[in-house]
Amino acid sequence: MNIAAEKTLLEGLAREDKGTIEKIYRDNYNIIQSLILKNSGTTDDAADIFQEAMIVLFEKSKSPGFELSCNVKTYIYSVCRRLWLKKLQQMQRFSKQTDDMEQVMPVEEDLEMHEKRQNDFFIMENAMMKIGEPCKSLLEAYYIQKKQMQQIATEFGYTNADNAKTQKYKCLVRLKKLFFAQYKNGL
Amino acid sequence: MDDILLIDAAERYVKGEMTAEEKSYFEELRKNNPELDQSVVEHIFFFNELNKYTDTRNFKHNLNETVAKLTNEGFISKAPLKGKAKIVYMWNRSKRTIAVAASIAGIVSIFIASLISMTSNKAPNTTTLLVEKLDERLDKQVDKTRQIERKLNTLAAASATTPPIEIKPSKFRATGFLIDNTNNFIVTNAHVVREAKNQLIVENNKGQQFLAEAVYVNNESDLAILKVTDRAFKKLAPMPYSIRKTNANLGEQIFMLGYPKSEIVYGEGYVSAKNGFRMDTIYCQLSTSANEGNSGSPVINKNGELLGIITSMETNAAGVVFAIKSPNIYNAVEEVKKIKDYEKIKITSAPSLKGIDRESQIKKVQEYVFMIKGN
Incomplete structure (x- = not known):
């Protein structure tokens, strides 16, 4: 295993570099697709599972002091395999055990953490859906599209950046309330 | 401290935008005021969650763009099954339906034929x-x-x-x-x-x-x-x-x-x-x-x-x-x-x-x- 190359790959991923994302897809997608097709899945299932594995790897690459104990290929394979087995169990079409065992890493801990994060993600997404307009667009413009306050003020028709900023805080307070209302329920 | 000011401070604290002086003042304030500290902790937690959320959302967007590109190139195929396998599978599954369809096909086509002649006389195109x-x-x-x-x-x-x-x-x-x-x-x-x-x-x-x-x-x-x-x-x-x-x-x-x-x-x-x-x-x-x-x-x-x-x-x-x-x-x-x-x-x-x-x-x-x- 070429440690330097693997490290570049993970650093690229943490930066959300498009070339890196594409490379990981090109190097791994077909293996995962055939794994899932062989085990009573569809091409759509393969796309979903692969995307989730990418997110798991992305979360891991961003966590401080992180090191991968195997190469990216093995890691993705292990995560996909685990995720798919779990999904099969949920759907109860657990007809055939996956037989083509390659070197598989224990990934349970990572997946548990991922599940927790995914849960948080959905709570935030739900809260975002519920705050309504113009709050949703305003917060998305600032936090997701990372636009400047001045630009947001012009686009949304506020007379100046300070007014837009005040509105943003009001929206933020509402979002926070909605988030915690659900977050505390979920625990 | 005003609520908006507090949120603003918490946000800048999380983003690391505070000057050293400001930061020490802010930390001092929190130490001496447990109630305020509690609310700051909550704000910070919330901002961290929001950051994680935006990261994941942007990353998903990136992934989708890559997938769309690769699908367009034909690297990722969405077709469920290819070639002969699919046809055989379809045939097996719909054998009975096809047989039934064949037996009523005559009636259907006559019906359509008359329908066409009817409509084509009255209104040439519906x-x-x-x-x-x-x-x-x-x-x-x-x-x-x-x-x-x-x-x-x-x-x-x-x-x-x-x-x-x-x-x-x-x-x-x-x-x-x-x-x-x-x-x-x-x-x-x-x-x-x-x-x-x-x-x-x-x-x-x-x-x-x-x-x-x-x-x-x-x-x-x-x-x-x-x-x-x-x-x-x-x-x-x-x-x-x-x-x-x-x-x-x-x-x-x-x-x-x-x-x-x-x-x-x-x-x-x-x-x-x-x-x-x-x-x-x-x-x-x-x-x-x-x-x-x-x-x-x-x-x-x-x-x-x-x-x-x-x-x-x-x-x-x-x-x-x-x-x-x-x-x-x-x-x-x-x-x-x-x-x-x-x-x-x-x-x-x-x-x-x-x-x-x-x-x-x-x-x-x-x-x-x-x-x-x-x-």
Whole structure:
């Protein structure tokens, strides 16, 4: 295993570099697709599972002091395999055990953490859906599209950046309330 | 401390935007005021969650773009099963249905035959093509202002080297969309092109007009490909939508953009049947509303895949609209490749619509949808 190359790959991923994302897809997608097709899945299932594995790897690459104990290929394979087995169990079409065992890493801990994060993600997404307009667009413009306050003020028709900023805080307070209302329920 | 100030401070603290002095003051404040500290902890927790959320969302968006690109290249295939395997599988599954269908086929075809003869006697066509013939009186005013604009443009262009070709008033209006940004090829309906006896004009969403010529007209599939010949036409970036190679799925939510009036109009609906009028397999059926002028409008799903081209609607039933299925575009492009001088035609897309909200999708697509006019 070429440690330097693997490290570049993970650093690229943490930066959300498009070339890196594409490379990981090109190097791994077909293996995962055939794994899932062989085990009573569809091409759509393969796309979903692969995307989730990418997110798991992305979360891991961003966590401080992180090191991968195997190469990216093995890691993705292990995560996909685990995720798919779990999904099969949920759907109860657990007809055939996956037989083509390659070197598989224990990934349970990572997946548990991922599940927790995914849960948080959905709570935030739900809260975002519920705050309504113009709050949703305003917060998305600032936090997701990372636009400047001045630009947001012009686009949304506020007379100046300070007014837009005040509105943003009001929206933020509402979002926070909605988030915690659900977050505390979920625990 | 004011609540807004506190949020602001917490946000800057999380982002690491505070100066060292500010930071130590802030930490001191928290130490001495447990109540305030509690609320700061909550804010910080919330901002961390929000950051994680935005990271994941942006990352997902990136992933979707990569997948769209690779799917477009054919690296990722969405087709469920390939070749023989699929046919055998379908046959096994539908053996019984096919047998039943065969036994009643006779009745059905007779019924359809009589239906056709009945309708063809009374009303020769129960579908209406959606080209709008412009009423001269109604559009006189618009034309007048256009003429004035044009005169001004001609005056302004008089100093330019090439003498401008005069664009005459239009007699019809329909829609078309770009499929090749390097060679400026636009797709629309064949019945639209047939209306143009003299000039064929495309107009973008900013109201600029350009001359075009038809390079391919297929009356059978009702598809036509135009090339914008006007030198003034500015090249656009590759299209944000991709053109799907497989047929539309039943129930798929769709939207469309077109020119049923002199400005661009948005519409929504869903795929309601896999085949068109009288089971015509070139078309699929949509449940939406379309008007004259919508002919040639692109039909796009939520992931930014172009599924069809609006062509006609049923006159006897409301909300039944027919669209040519997108794989036909690929066939037409293959035909154009055989024509001398047009071998270079290529569907160019850089999909970027997946995972973004509808308003942003429309903003990206509308530049690529043109009004097709002519006289």
